[in-house]
Amino acid sequence: MKQYSQMNKDELNALKNELDGAFVKYKEAGRSLNMTRGVPSDDQLALCNDMLTCLNANDYKAANGADCRNYGGLDGLPEVKKIFADLLELTADEVIVGGNSSLALMFDNVSVNVSHGVRDGKPWATQGKIKFLCPSPGYDRHFTICNYFHIDMIPIAMGEDGPDMDEIEKMVAADPLIKGIWCVPKYSNPTGIVYSDETIRRFAKLKPAASDFRIYWDNAYAIHDLGETKKILNIIRLCEEAGNPNMVYVFSSFSKVSFAGASMTCMASSKSNCEYIKQRLTAQTIGPDKLNHLRHARFFKDAASVIAHMEKHAQILRPKFKLVSDMLNSKLGGLGIGAWTEPKGGYFVSFDSLDGLAKRIVALCAGAGVALTPAGATYPNGQDPKDSNIRIAPTFPPLAELEAAMEIFCSAVKLASVEKYLA
Amino acid sequence: MKQYSQMNKDELNALKNELDGAFVKYKEAGRSLNMTRGVPSDDQLALCNDMLTCLNANDYKAANGADCRNYGGLDGLPEVKKIFADLLELTADEVIVGGNSSLALMFDNVSVNVSHGVRDGKPWATQGKIKFLCPSPGYDRHFTICNYFHIDMIPIAMGEDGPDMDEIEKMVAADPLIKGIWCVPKYSNPTGIVYSDETIRRFAKLKPAASDFRIYWDNAYAIHDLGETKKILNIIRLCEEAGNPNMVYVFSSFSKVSFAGASMTCMASSKSNCEYIKQRLTAQTIGPDKLNHLRHARFFKDAASVIAHMEKHAQILRPKFKLVSDMLNSKLGGLGIGAWTEPKGGYFVSFDSLDGLAKRIVALCAGAGVALTPAGATYPNGQDPKDSNIRIAPTFPPLAELEAAMEIFCSAVKLASVEKYLA
Numbered sequence: 001m002k003q004y005s006q007m008n009k010d011e012l013n014a015l016k017n018e019l020d021g022a023f024v025k026y027k028e029a030g031r032s033l034n035m036t037r038g039v040p041s042d043d044q045l046a047l048c049n050d051m052l053t054c055l056n057a058n059d060y061k062a063a064n065g066a067d068c069r070n071y072g073g074l075d076g077l078p079e080v081k082k083i084f085a086d087l088l089e090l091t092a093d094e095v096i097v098g099g100n101s102s103l104a105l106m107f108d109n110v111s112v113n114v115s116h117g118v119r120d121g122k123p124w125a126t127q128g129k130i131k132f133l134c135p136s137p138g139y140d141r142h143f144t145i146c147n148y149f150h151i152d153m154i155p156i157a158m159g160e161d162g163p164d165m166d167e168i169e170k171m172v173a174a175d176p177l178i179k180g181i182w183c184v185p186k187y188s189n190p191t192g193i194v195y196s197d198e199t200i201r202r203f204a205k206l207k208p209a210a211s212d213f214r215i216y217w218d219n220a221y222a223i224h225d226l227g228e229t230k231k232i233l234n235i236i237r238l239c240e241e242a243g244n245p246n247m248v249y250v251f252s253s254f255s256k257v258s259f260a261g262a263s264m265t266c267m268a269s270s271k272s273n274c275e276y277i278k279q280r281l282t283a284q285t286i287g288p289d290k291l292n293h294l295r296h297a298r299f300f301k302d303a304a305s306v307i308a309h310m311e312k313h314a315q316i317l318r319p320k321f322k323l324v325s326d327m328l329n330s331k332l333g334g335l336g337i338g339a340w341t342e343p344k345g346g347y348f349v350s351f352d353s354l355d356g357l358a359k360r361i362v363a364l365c366a367g368a369g370v371a372l373t374p375a376g377a378t379y380p381n382g383q384d385p386k387d388s389n390i391r392i393a394p395t396f397p398p399l400a401e402l403e404a405a406m407e408i409f410c411s412a413v414k415l416a417s418v419e420k421y422l423a
Numbered sequence: 424m425k426q427y428s429q430m431n432k433d434e435l436n437a438l439k440n441e442l443d444g445a446f447v448k449y450k451e452a453g454r455s456l457n458m459t460r461g462v463p464s465d466d467q468l469a470l471c472n473d474m475l476t477c478l479n480a481n482d483y484k485a486a487n488g489a490d491c492r493n494y495g496g497l498d499g500l501p502e503v504k505k506i507f508a509d510l511l512e513l514t515a516d517e518v519i520v521g522g523n524s525s526l527a528l529m530f531d532n533v534s535v536n537v538s539h540g541v542r543d544g545k546p547w548a549t550q551g552k553i554k555f556l557c558p559s560p561g562y563d564r565h566f567t568i569c570n571y572f573h574i575d576m577i578p579i580a581m582g583e584d585g586p587d588m589d590e591i592e593k594m595v596a597a598d599p600l601i602k603g604i605w606c607v608p609k610y611s612n613p614t615g616i617v618y619s620d621e622t623i624r625r626f627a628k629l630k631p632a633a634s635d636f637r638i639y640w641d642n643a644y645a646i647h648d649l650g651e652t653k654k655i656l657n658i659i660r661l662c663e664e665a666g667n668p669n670m671v672y673v674f675s676s677f678s679k680v681s682f683a684g685a686s687m688t689c690m691a692s693s694k695s696n697c698e699y700i701k702q703r704l705t706a707q708t709i710g711p712d713k714l715n716h717l718r719h720a721r722f723f724k725d726a727a728s729v730i731a732h733m734e735k736h737a738q739i740l741r742p743k744f745k746l747v748s749d750m751l752n753s754k755l756g757g758l759g760i761g762a763w764t765e766p767k768g769g770y771f772v773s774f775d776s777l778d779g780l781a782k783r784i785v786a787l788c789a790g791a792g793v794a795l796t797p798a799g800a801t802y803p804n805g806q807d808p809k810d811s812n813i814r815i816a817p818t819f820p821p822l823a824e825l826e827a828a829m830e831i832f833c834s835a836v837k838l839a840s841v842e843k844y845l846a
Contacts, residue, residue, distance in 0.1 A: 037494070045492040049480035052714070057472035069468040069682040071460070099522055104708040115538055115548070115572070125538070125548065141706075148706040149538070255709070259492040262714040283564075283571040285527040286678070289712065291475070291685040 001334035004417050012422050019415040023368055026408050031369035033405040038189070038347030039396040040260050043316045047309065048258045054298040055291060062297075068290035074281045075274070076264075077290055079297035084266040086303035087223060088252060089234050095268045096277060099288045102253035102265035106216060107145050109249055109267070112280055113179070113214070114149050119246065119276040121212035124179055133171060133181040135163035137350060137378030137389045139189040142182040142218065146380070153380035154178070158191055162199035172208040180214050186232050187221035190350040190378055190391035192343025197233050204238035206247070215239075215248040221346040222252050223310050226318050230344065236268060245270045254296065256313070256347065257306065264288070264296050320394045320402055324349050327403070331410035337417035340392075349392040350378075357416040358387045364412035370405045424757035427840050435845050442838040446791055449831050454792035456828040461612070461770030462819040463683050466739045470732065471681045477721040478714060485720075491713035497704045498697070499687075500713055502720035507689040509726035510646060511675060512657050518691045519700060522711045525676035525688035529639060530568050532672055532690070535703055536602070536637070537572050542669065542699040544635035547602055556594065556604040558586035560773060560801030560812045562612040562641065565605040569803070576803035577601075581614055585622035595631040603637050609655050610644035613801050613814035614773040615766020620656050627661030629670070638662075638671040645675050646733050648768040649741050659691060668693045677719065679736070679770065680729065687711070687719050743817045743825055747772050750826070754833035760840035763815075772815040773801075780839040781810045787835035793828045 007015070060068050062077050075081070076097025085092045098105050117123045124130050132146050136155040146153050154171070156163045162185070172178050183203070185195040195203075203215060217235050239248050246269070254263035267277070281287070300306050321343070328340050328351070340351045353361055358375035365372050373391040376382040392409070394402055430438070483491050485500050498504070499520025508515045521528050540546045547553050555569050559578040569576050577594070579586045585608070595601050606626070608618040618626075626638060640658055662671050669692070677686035690700070704710070723729050744766070751763050751774070763774045776784055781798035788795050796814040799805040815832070817825055 039494050042490070045490065046480070048492075049483075052478045052480060052483060053476055055475045057469070057475060060472075060475060067465070067468065069471075069684060071462050071678075071683045073684075100712045101708040101710070107707040111534060111538065115534065144706045148703070255494075259714065260494045261496075261710065262492060262712045280571070283567045284530040285524040287524070287684065289523045289685045289715065291682065292712065292715070 003334065003336035004421055005336055007421065009422070012418050016415070016418045016422065019411055019418065022411050023364065023415065026368035026411070029369070031404060031408075033370045033397060033401050033408075035393045035397065035405055036371050036373050037396075038256070038393050040256055041316065041396050041398070044313055044395075045259060047312050048299060051258060051295045051299045054295055059298070060291065060294065062290065062294060066290065068294045071286055073290055074278055074285070074287045076288060077293040077297060080264060080293045083297070083300060083303050083306060084252060084268070087306060088219070088250065088266075088268055090236060090268050093271045094236060094274060095266055096274055096281075097288060097293060098265050098267065100255070100261060100263050100265065100292070102218070102220065102251045102255065103141055105265055105267045106142070106218065106251055108284075109216075109277075110145050110149055110180075113212070118212040118214060119273060124212070128177055130177050130179045131175070133168060133178060134380045135181070135183065135188075136380060137190055137384070137391070138182060139184055139218070140373070140377040142216070143380045155380055155385075158188065158193065160193055161196035162193065165199055165202045169202065169206060172206055172210070172213055174209060176209040178208065179210055179212060180216055182216050182218065184218050184220055185235070186219060186230065187224060187343055187346025189220065189346065190348040190389075192341045192346050192348060192350060194230055194344075195232060200233040200235055201238060204235060204242045204244060206244065213247065217248050217250045219250055219252045221256070223307060224256060224313070224347070225310065225345040226314050226321055227344055229307070236270070240270070246273050249273070257310065258296060258299070262292065264293055317395060319399060321349070323399060323402055324392060324394045324406055327406040327410060331407075332413060335414070335417075338413050347393060347395050349394060351390045351392055352388045353390065353413060354417055354420055355386045355388050357413075357420060358384060358390050360416040360419070361390060361409075361412045364415060365409055368408045368412070370408045372409070426757065426759035427844055428759055430844065432845070435841050439838070439841045439845065442834055442841065445834050446787065446838065449791035449834070452792070454827060454831075456793045456820060456824050456831075458816045458820065458828055459794050459796050460819075461679075461816045463679055464739065464819050464821070467736055467818075468682060470735050471722060474681060474718045474722045477718055482721070483714065483717065485713065485717060489713065491717045494709055496713055497701055497708070497710045499711060500716040500720060503687060503716045506720070506723060506726050506729060507675060507691070510729060511642070511673065511689075511691055513659060513691055516694045517659060517697060518689055519697055519704075520711060520716060521688050521690065523678070523684060523686050523688065523715070525641070525643065525674045525678065526564055528674055528688055528690045529565070529641065531707075532639075532700075533568050533572055533603075536635070541635040541637060542696060547635070551600055553600050553602045554598070556591060556601060557803045558604070558606065558611075559803060560613055560807070560814070561605060562607055563796070563800040565639070565641065566803045578803055578808075581611070581616065583616055584619035585616065588622055588625045592625065592629060595629055595633075595636055597632060599632040601631065602633055602635060603639055605639050605641065607641050607643055608658070609642060609653065610647060610766055610769025612643065612769065613771040613812070615764045615769050615771060617653060617767075618655060623656040623658055624661060627658060627665045627667060629667065636670065640671050640673045642673055642675045644679070644769040646730060647679060647736070647770070648733065649737050649744055650767055652730070653767065659693065663693070669696050672696070680733065681719060681722070685715065687716055740818060742822060744772070746822060746825055747815060747817045747829055750829040750833060754830075755836060758837070758840075761836055770816060770818050772817060774813045774815055775811045776813065776836055777840055777843055778809045778811050780836075780843060781807060781813050783839040783842070784813060784832075784835045787838060788832055791831045791835070793831045795832070
């Protein structure tokens, strides 16, 4: 396999003609393939269909006697608090179980810290132009929350073991306007890397200049292993030990465990933080949908069953991730025109093209009927400084569609790269 | 029946001895009766038990093909948007259907107006110490939202036709820091009165000094008639006609239609306001639980069926409201020690004792095993200037318990009144 950088102009032109021809055919095929978001497939959703019917006119009460049809309860049914607590290795009073959107828990948490401040803190809004550190590439909807609240975002480079901790330690110690950092510690969105023990320990031991600095630890893929179960260190316990008991908010979700749009989600933190948050919840809501909590309790029973259930998801997802990996390796391997990750879990594969080509590749794919996450979306303000990162979301399409989409994607990478070398 | 004010000291003392004796017996009985909140009874909840099983592995898709198990959709399934729109006599694009808590919709709406401002407005937080008008007695959880956001509350007197409109017109025209008003226009919480056409027309024609003044129109009991269906005027249309198209946010809820803790709720406003709100929702949430929307669509079908269903609630509630009315009339009628409402719908009866006795009556009831909403809760900051209003919530207890509770309540009113005349 000859690297593109070694090809002469004739070779490149020949390749370009060939690829242009391929794209004519792709367009003629009139495909409409969607790889934009990390969405579970129909097969995965069907795994929980029994949840649709697991309650009935004789079963709507929680173990504590609560009628789940009626009002009452703010922080989740005890049954599901226990499931989350067991999965996250926490106690029930460190856990608040909410509705179907962990994004909503994060948004609300930032919102209240802006308007009211963290427990015993001053409102962030009154402290000047505050900033969040944003390990990048990262999750676009975290960045959208910062944008909404006019919070400046500082990109932090991501490595194999997590974000650049030297940089983070230095910055939070120096600048009291840095109030937060977004983290997806396990199967990070989109790179799929897992924070190392060393990284997590360093997070817990941060010495921020701002006493109201908070880590937003979005453990969205806590149990979403494709193969062997991987455990990451318990950030809440480590923060406690390091004398930073209130520094971290953990978020977790069943969106990719049960039904993506109708699941339950969780926020975990120190008991003191949880108490403070519950004061707000009293003013904010009548509480989460307890019937949906009860459905989850009935269907999943306990944390061990949840883990067993995740293996069923993995069986569906493994061939998809393997297909993506196989095609990237066979079509692009050795060409020197891209690098990609081979994650052991989560929902994404991250692809880095030659500099300056991500937008072009996404546009080529769009023209051929393959929708990808917009280039740049994985960076704060949609600005990928190298214009090279593309998030591939292989979970939703059936295998045959995924194969068609990946063929077009690989051709788009080739064509954009040829164009670059010819320019 | 002799009025207490006409009794001499001996008569009052005799009565006091009798009542003291009754309270000894009440305490011995060791009852635990709860009339604190407007909660549907078991019978009412059972009316919707089929909603627990109305979806299944072959029925989880909306009419537009959306898989309700998966991600997607921000403002509600078209099916339920239509139901709310028909009930409120609006169009679907004037309606956003949310999760199980209309309180959450109100809280979020105030929160975003504080932090970001209304559409084309400046953040309320940047405009000084803002104020809300609070028709009182009113709904305590509205006042809690104001408290949470440090919004000053100005009580407005309530009459038979709604709040004092002369006062409201004068105040909003004079003070640009008045940004909002809380209204429960139909079967007002707690007085049960219905805003007259004249009142509603005057609301729509307000000329506030603040261009970002907003009416929070909590139509919680829109279809909760005990007898004949009562219609109130359409505030959104009237505001439109009066040149105030964006001045009102309407809230509505199925909490007392389907399952109190697991229903669906709605916010309605001008199309322009709804578009602005949906921009925020994109940042805030993955969207409401569509499966629960679909359950409502399957169970209720359309607006006409919802109205028919409400008659089943009315059949359960009528005897309870009648019992309260009968007992108040027979036990307290003609004694000159209280006044009460006889609402034609909603969830509450409002009782006004002689001045300065509400706290004492609630305490006497508590001592005898009857829990009432705390005295003062129906006023901003829990401060009832006359200490006379008590909210009676007759919906939850079975009839026999309600009778026992009302007997104790009436005795408590008598005892507190005797004590007052003896003092």
